[in-house]
Amino acid sequence: MHILLVEDDDRVAAALRPALHRHGIATTRLATGREAVEHLSGVDVVLLDLGLPDVDGVDVCREIREVSDVPVIVVSARGEVDDRILGLHSGADDYLVKPYDINELVARIHTVYRRRRQSAPSGPEEVVEFDDVVVDLHKHAVTVAGKQVNLTRKEFQVLALLATSGGAVCTRSRIVAEVWGRTWAGANRTLDVHVATLRTKLGRADLVQTVRGVGYRLGSPEQ
Numbered sequence: 001m002h003i004l005l006v007e008d009d010d011r012v013a014a015a016l017r018p019a020l021h022r023h024g025i026a027t028t029r030l031a032t033g034r035e036a037v038e039h040l041s042g043v044d045v046v047l048l049d050l051g052l053p054d055v056d057g058v059d060v061c062r063e064i065r066e067v068s069d070v071p072v073i074v075v076s077a078r079g080e081v082d083d084r085i086l087g088l089h090s091g092a093d094d095y096l097v098k099p100y101d102i103n104e105l106v107a108r109i110h111t112v113y114r115r116r117r118q119s120a121p122s123g124p125e126e127v128v129e130f131d132d133v134v135v136d137l138h139k140h141a142v143t144v145a146g147k148q149v150n151l152t153r154k155e156f157q158v159l160a161l162l163a164t165s166g167g168a169v170c171t172r173s174r175i176v177a178e179v180w181g182r183t184w185a186g187a188n189r190t191l192d193v194h195v196a197t198l199r200t201k202l203g204r205a206d207l208v209q210t211v212r213g214v215g216y217r218l219g220s221p222e223q
Contacts, residue, residue: 001113004043005029006036008053009074018101024171024214025107033060039098045109045142048100050076050087058090063124065091069114075100087112114178130218133204138139146158153178158191162208162218171215 003020005014008031017027028043030036033052037060041047046064050057061072071094074087079097087095093112096105126138132145140156150161157179162170168178176187199205200222209217 001025001044001109002042003027003109004036004039004046005034006052007049008032008047008051008055012049012098019102021097021104022171023097023102023173025109033057036060037063037067040064040070041046041119044069045113046070046072047109048072048076048092050074050083058086061087061090062093069116071116073105073108073112075105089176103173103177103183106171106173110174110178115222120134130163130205130207133202133207135160137164142202143177149201151198151201154192155201158194159208159218166173166215167217167219169211169214169217173215175215 001024003025005016005027006040007016007029010031013031015031017029017147020027028039030039034054034055034171035047036046036048048057048061048064049123052060057076061074064070073093073094073096074092075096075098076083076161077098078084078087084095091117094108096108103222110157126136128135128137134143136142137160142151142156142159153201158175161175161178172188172191173183175185176191180190195208200207202208208217209219211217
């Protein structure tokens with residue numbers, strides 16, 4: 001995932017960019033807002049501060065919304081209700097008040113991105129295949145070598161998330177946030193159990209691959 005970070009505070013940007021990178025999120029950073037519209041190509045989500053030195057972030061959000069439907073999350077120290085309402089009315093998909101927890105920010109990033117994808121016109125790519133494993137996203141069905149595999153709802157959601165990531169690594173925090181919608185002390189253990197069950201049911205131990213210290217990905221054994 002690629003984030004456009006519009007943030008004038010060098011210290012905030014310096015701390016945030018490596019934290020997002022550890023969650024598998026690449027960033028392009030702008031310290032001013034006037035050029036934000038020109039940097040939307042290839043961007044999945046915009047993180048927008050409102051207190052920019054050259055133009056108010058609310059105006060930047062409105063300009064972005066005039067030319068693109070890219071998800072925008074306002075990340076600002078302005079925490080009053082009127083500020084949040086103004087930000088949302090200007091076209092933001094979400095509003096997060098500083099200071100914030102990085103895991104909450106990452107969860108919100110994936111949530112607005114998923115919502116935007118789901119609201120977009122659906123294309124023909126509803127079936128994903130890895131070797132002889134076929135994941136039908138529309139029917140919520142999985143077959144291995146032509147035989148139906150019965151998965152629980154959570155198991156299917158984990159598999160579907162990995163399958164639609166194109167072989168990219170899905171971090172643990174992302175999987176937990178998107179599948180369970182929350183996090184808790186034993187979340188990683190719960191995820192590990194679901195992955196272990198998935199491997200057993202699919203009969204393809206090497207299909208769901210562990211990326212140590214990061215998360216999981218789907219791929220062929222040679223990858």
